[in-house]
Amino acid sequence: VVRTVVRGTGSYLPAETLTNDDLAKFVDTTDEWIVERTGIKERHRAAPGEYTSDLAAEAARRAMAAAGVTADDIDLVVLATATPDNTFPATAVEVQARLGITRGFAYDIQAVCSGFVYALATVDAQIRAGMARRALVIGAETFTRILDWNDRTTCVLFGDGAGAIVVEAAEGEGTMADRGVLASCLRSDGRHKAKLYVDGGPSTTQTAGHLRMEGREVFKHAVGMIADVIEAAFAATGMTAADIDWFVPHQANKRIIDASAKKLGIDAEKVILTVDHHGNTSAASIPLALDAAVRDGRVKPGDVVLLEAMGGGFTWGSVMIRW
Numbered sequence: 001v002v003r004t005v006v007r008g009t010g011s012y013l014p015a016e017t018l019t020n021d022d023l024a025k026f027v028d029t030t031d032e033w034i035v036e037r038t039g040i041k042e043r044h045r046a047a048p049g050e051y052t053s054d055l056a057a058e059a060a061r062r063a064m065a066a067a068g069v070t071a072d073d074i075d076l077v078v079l080a081t082a083t084p085d086n087t088f089p090a091t092a093v094e095v096q097a098r099l100g101i102t103r104g105f106a107y108d109i110q111a112v113c114s115g116f117v118y119a120l121a122t123v124d125a126q127i128r129a130g131m132a133r134r135a136l137v138i139g140a141e142t143f144t145r146i147l148d149w150n151d152r153t154t155c156v157l158f159g160d161g162a163g164a165i166v167v168e169a170a171e172g173e174g175t176m177a178d179r180g181v182l183a184s185c186l187r188s189d190g191r192h193k194a195k196l197y198v199d200g201g202p203s204t205t206q207t208a209g210h211l212r213m214e215g216r217e218v219f220k221h222a223v224g225m226i227a228d229v230i231e232a233a234f235a236a237t238g239m240t241a242a243d244i245d246w247f248v249p250h251q252a253n254k255r256i257i258d259a260s261a262k263k264l265g266i267d268a269e270k271v272i273l274t275v276d277h278h279g280n281t282s283a284a285s286i287p288l289a290l291d292a293a294v295r296d297g298r299v300k301p302g303d304v305v306l307l308e309a310m311g312g313g314f315t316w317g318s319v320m321i322r323w
């Protein structure tokens with residue numbers, strides 16, 4: 001049996017941080033409002049001329065260093081992003097070139113905030129199918145570029161960043177036997193498009209457009225959808241909340257995370273939280289949170305780690321991994 005095992009993680013945040021008080025200088029908002037509704041205290045913003053591919057390539061370099069692999073070892077690069085450098089080619093191809101990877105193939109995945117979960121589930125399927133041996137799975141975003149800074153209901157929520165993991169095929173023997181991706185569950189429902197979307201694009205307006213969101217509507221659906229895919233992961237593995245060592249949710253909003261953990265019976269001490277310092281970095285939020293928890297020693301080999309995300313589309317999904 002081939003398993004998809006995690007070998008290393010990395011992440012990158014742009015140097016500039018914007019606190020809530022920084023935003024309050026040019027947006028009609030307060031630190032108190034933002035913290036109370038979202039748990040966000042600050043977010044990072046890419047510098048002018050710093051693109052999604054730059055963030056992604058740096059996160060990938062750090063993941064490759066942690067994994068002890070070089071460009072020649074990688075035969076698949078999958079980049080989850082809703083803020084690509086260009087309409088085409090895929091930003092993954094740019095990252096592939098930047099890292100000196102010339103073997104295998106590379107492509108982007110577009111599932112907005114669920115992008116990393118979609119990417120990891122897809123890479124796991126491709127590795128188990130024998131299409132690739134060792135992959136970089138990256139989530140990278142520059143959401144500050146698609147925010148309407150005159151819309152206080154959205155512009156305070158998002159930030160820029162990137163995270164990456166190196167995964168590889170393991171033949172399910174010895175110590176590797178019970179490690180790797182244990183279950184994935186992906187869902188989408190396009191009837192919810194109008195609740196969270198970008199009002200531009202190459203085929204419609206020929207502009208990148210701005211993010212539009214009915215925040216209350218998103219909130220209303222989020223917890224139920226998250227619980228649905230986590231229960232599917234529990235059913236697929238025969239595990240329960242008690243078996244989870246670490247819960248690494250998409251970091252959109254602390255209230256959604258707290259409500260999801262509570263509904264599923266996951267202890268608060270098992271929840272990895274970075275939304276306070278990163279804001280919502282869409283597809284980058286889970287690998288950013290994972291890298292933080294690996295580097296500070298919380299996530300260790302053998303731990304059961306549960307990832308979940310929900311976002312524009314709507315899309316939602318979960319991945320369960322034994323680290």
Ligand code: ACO
Pocket residue numbers: 028029030033034037038113152153154156157196213214215216217218219222250251252253280310311312
């Ligand atoms: N600062 C101060 N006041 C604000 C701000 C702001 N930045 N934004 C809105 N307000 C005001 C509104 O104008 C409104 O004022 P009013 O009552 O005088 O009309 C009041 O605050 C309440 O507005 P609501 O939109 O009802 O506030 P709510 O409690 O729903 O919180 C929020 C808004 C934080 C967006 C919430 O709905 C939410 O978290 N939704 C989930 C959205 C999300 O996380 N999306 C991320 C993408 S999807 C995903 O990743 C899961």
